[in-house]
Amino acid sequence: MERPGLTPEQHAQYEREGVVRLPGAVPPPAVEAMVATLWRRLAGRHGIRRDHRESWHTANPAQLAAHNDDFAAMASPQVLAVIDQLLGPGGWKPPPRWGLPLVTLPGFTARWDVPHKLWHLDLPAAPEPPRVARVFLLLSPLAAGGGGTGYVAGSHRVLHDLARETGRTLKSGDARKLLTAREPWFEALFTRRPGEDRIARFMQAGGMAGGAPVRVGEMTGEAGDVYVMDPLILHGTMPNAAATPRLMLTEWIYGRDGRPA
Ligand SMILES: O=C(O)CCC(=O)C(=O)O
Numbered sequence: 001m002e003r004p005g006l007t008p009e010q011h012a013q014y015e016r017e018g019v020v021r022l023p024g025a026v027p028p029p030a031v032e033a034m035v036a037t038l039w040r041r042l043a044g045r046h047g048i049r050r051d052h053r054e055s056w057h058t059a060n061p062a063q064l065a066a067h068n069d070d071f072a073a074m075a076s077p078q079v080l081a082v083i084d085q086l087l088g089p090g091g092w093k094p095p096p097r098w099g100l101p102l103v104t105l106p107g108f109t110a111r112w113d114v115p116h117k118l119w120h121l122d123l124p125a126a127p128e129p130p131r132v133a134r135v136f137l138l139l140s141p142l143a144a145g146g147g148g149t150g151y152v153a154g155s156h157r158v159l160h161d162l163a164r165e166t167g168r169t170l171k172s173g174d175a176r177k178l179l180t181a182r183e184p185w186f187e188a189l190f191t192r193r194p195g196e197d198r199i200a201r202f203m204q205a206g207g208m209a210g211g212a213p214v215r216v217g218e219m220t221g222e223a224g225d226v227y228v229m230d231p232l233i234l235h236g237t238m239p240n241a242a243a244t245p246r247l248m249l250t251e252w253i254y255g256r257d258g259r260p261a
Pocket residue numbers: 102122147148149150235236237238250
């Protein structure tokens with residue numbers, strides 16, 4: 001069976017913005033099975049139960065990884081085809097296990113806003129960009145403000161150019177410092193100013209940095225949607241101001257000549 005990768009339009013969006021959504025990339029039965037597994041893990045490790053809201057005692061339950069294949073179904077034929085397209089068939093290493101859970105329970109945030117902290121890179125921006133594909137799977141439907149991963153579309157181009165121009169390898173903190181010093185839009189993003197409408201400024205209007213359009217986005221959509229993200233996209237955990245849990249999985253896929261940070 002032919003496995004569809006990114007369409008030319010999706011590929012262009014990935015290059016331009018650094019993030020692209022693949023609607024329904026993982027089929028519903030696989031998603032439902034992984035949701036059930038994740039709730040079992042939440043119950044086993046934290047006593048957090050799906051049907052018992054009083055047990056939702058922390059916003060971001062941690063230590064949800066496991067060394068098993070519980071979430072291998074996130075590597076659907078379409079996801080594998082996209083990774084082949086980005087890193088070359090046979091040009092990447094299957095991760096030791098698929099799917100690190102990302103959970104944000106509701107009830108800890110009254111009002112959603114664009115955070116000024118938390119923005120980071122997981123891998124350094126180097127003059128030679130890392131050969132890594134980053135995927136996120138939505139296990140629950142996510143509306144705006146529902147805790148989907150936040151990202152700065154276009155930031156990969158700014159960081160790539162900065163790393164090339166300075167000839168430096170920029171770890172997350174260095175990248176933030178350089179962006180703060182050089183790019184007023186990022187300086188404003190990283191600073192909280194009382195009374196400012198940050199959603200209007202950073203998500204609706206967006207801005208320019210280093211000649212590239214930049215804008216904050218949230219991963220929203222339906223359960224089964226997958227987002228593919230360039231590894232040099234600045235991103236972070238967002239608050240969940242919805243009434244339902246944010247359930248996602250993420251994975252890093254390294255090219256054969258790529259190195260983990
Ligand atoms: O919690 C999230 O949505 C983002 C997590 C994150 O920053 C990461 O996996 O690197």
